[in-house]
Amino acid sequence: MSGSAVFHRDFGADYPLIVSAQGSYLYAEDGTEYLDGSSGAVAANLGHGVTEIADAMREQALRVGFAHTLRFETAALHDAAARIQSLAPEGFTRVFFASGGSEANESAFKLARQYHLSRGESSRHLVVGMWDNYHGNTLGALAVGGDASRRQHYAPMLPRTLRLPSWRDSADAMAPVAALEKLVRSEGAENISALILEPLVGSQLGAFEPEHEALRKIAKICRTHGIVLIADEVMTGFGRCGTNFAVERSGIVPDLITFGKGVTGGYAPLSGVIVSDPIVQAVRDSGGVFHHGYTYSGHPVAVAAAAAALRFYAERDVLENVALRGAELRSGLESLAARYPSAITDVRGAGLLLALELSPALTARGGANALNRAAMARGLVLYPGASTRADSRGNATVVPHLLVAPPLTATPAEIAELLSRLDGALRAHTD
Numbered sequence: 001m002s003g004s005a006v007f008h009r010d011f012g013a014d015y016p017l018i019v020s021a022q023g024s025y026l027y028a029e030d031g032t033e034y035l036d037g038s039s040g041a042v043a044a045n046l047g048h049g050v051t052e053i054a055d056a057m058r059e060q061a062l063r064v065g066f067a068h069t070l071r072f073e074t075a076a077l078h079d080a081a082a083r084i085q086s087l088a089p090e091g092f093t094r095v096f097f098a099s100g101g102s103e104a105n106e107s108a109f110k111l112a113r114q115y116h117l118s119r120g121e122s123s124r125h126l127v128v129g130m131w132d133n134y135h136g137n138t139l140g141a142l143a144v145g146g147d148a149s150r151r152q153h154y155a156p157m158l159p160r161t162l163r164l165p166s167w168r169d170s171a172d173a174m175a176p177v178a179a180l181e182k183l184v185r186s187e188g189a190e191n192i193s194a195l196i197l198e199p200l201v202g203s204q205l206g207a208f209e210p211e212h213e214a215l216r217k218i219a220k221i222c223r224t225h226g227i228v229l230i231a232d233e234v235m236t237g238f239g240r241c242g243t244n245f246a247v248e249r250s251g252i253v254p255d256l257i258t259f260g261k262g263v264t265g266g267y268a269p270l271s272g273v274i275v276s277d278p279i280v281q282a283v284r285d286s287g288g289v290f291h292h293g294y295t296y297s298g299h300p301v302a303v304a305a306a307a308a309a310l311r312f313y314a315e316r317d318v319l320e321n322v323a324l325r326g327a328e329l330r331s332g333l334e335s336l337a338a339r340y341p342s343a344i345t346d347v348r349g350a351g352l353l354l355a356l357e358l359s360p361a362l363t364a365r366g367g368a369n370a371l372n373r374a375a376m377a378r379g380l381v382l383y384p385g386a387s388t389r390a391d392s393r394g395n396a397t398v399v400p401h402l403l404v405a406p407p408l409t410a411t412p413a414e415i416a417e418l419l420s421r422l423d424g425a426l427r428a429h430t431d
């Protein structure tokens with residue numbers, strides 16, 4: 001099969017045809033076995049071939065394949081919402097569903113705005129985001145995120161947003177906190193609706209966790225000034241970092257939590273917003289209608305996949321596996337860093353969302369993409385990225401990184417195999 005009718009994202013790339021998958025492995029038509037060291041795009045969190053999830057989806061598709069949530073409910077919808085709500089921090093009482101992470105964030109921006117309207121604060125409309133956070137590719141999410149290469153072509157189409165500097169722009173971990181205080185003064189809190197951040201920055205900075213104190217200060221400023229705090233947990237949610245949600249690590253309490261990816265273990269597109277009670281009540285008290293929704297919000301097969309996946313997370317004690325395999329993977333990556341000091345400058349992250357920061361010197365040799373190709377040639381899939389850092393004179397340096405984020409169900413043997421294939425790729429690439 002040539003795949004010639006597919007509008008690929010990169011027409012110049014090769015796309016091996018995957019014919020089956022099991023556990024942490026994907027198998028291509030030509031017989032190549034790929035170890036899924038990034039769970040796809042950090043989504044296939046429960047590995048491949050989980051029959052409980054596949055069975056639940058099939059059963060749901062046969063029973064009720066579609067029921068529009070504008071008019072109907074399904075038992076699977078209730079089950080998924082109850083399971084998600086029970087994992088969220090205290091005070092989160094309702095779940096709004098969408099399909100992808102970008103849609104979830106767009107929904108959160110609108111919900112924040114509607115919350116303010118319901119309280120008579122109609123001037124609040126601006127959203128604050130951070131450079132070097134990623135919130136999705138739709139225009140609103142792209143506008144508030146900091147992926148320069150994805151933004152550049154669409155810059156004139158992006159709505160105005162407010163910006164905090166990247167966590168890595170300054171040696172001062174509190175610089176974004178000071179920048180937020182300044183923004184509130186210059187723009188006026190009465191015009192600011194929401195602030196969105198990743199509590200542990202995934203793809204843009206490579207599993208970089210801001211200082212907890214800085215996160216807590218940002219949360220406090222938001223609380224003081226009535227700014228809705230949105231924690232984007234699309235990548236980090238459902239155990240990826242060793243806790244159900246990454247906000248538990250710093251103890252910040254946002255007003256909205258967005259999720260996606262791992263909620264179904266990647267078996268179906270599902271995302272959403274977990275909503276804290278004051279926002280639920282404000283919407284209920286002001287007419288009770290959220291002026292937003294999607295055809296596939298709460299799609300029966302997707303929520304059935306989520307309910308089955310979340311049952312699997314709980315019954316198989318996936319969090320415990322994240323702790324054990326996360327420690328093994330981190331220590332293996334640290335050994336590789338010690339062996340390849342000219343290539344690897346940092347190992348970081350939490351749970352099974354880890355990353356290697358690579359030497360800027362590798363940029364001349366194709367950066368993280370080239371190392372990723374070397375890994376692919378050895379049957380290992382990783383998730384390359386890069387951020388740009390400016391020094392005090394404004395000179396920019398591209399800092400590449402590789403996310404290493406295997407399924408949360410990975411076995412000790414799969415972790416060992418991942419490290420061995422990565423070792424081979426590093427040896428080949430740094431020779």
Ligand code: PLP
Pocket residue numbers: 041099100101102103105134135136137198202203232233234235236260261
């Ligand atoms: N937010 C974060 C933190 C993400 O990592 C991503 C995707 O990588 C998104 C949002 C966007 O999700 P999607 O690609 O499902 O729209």
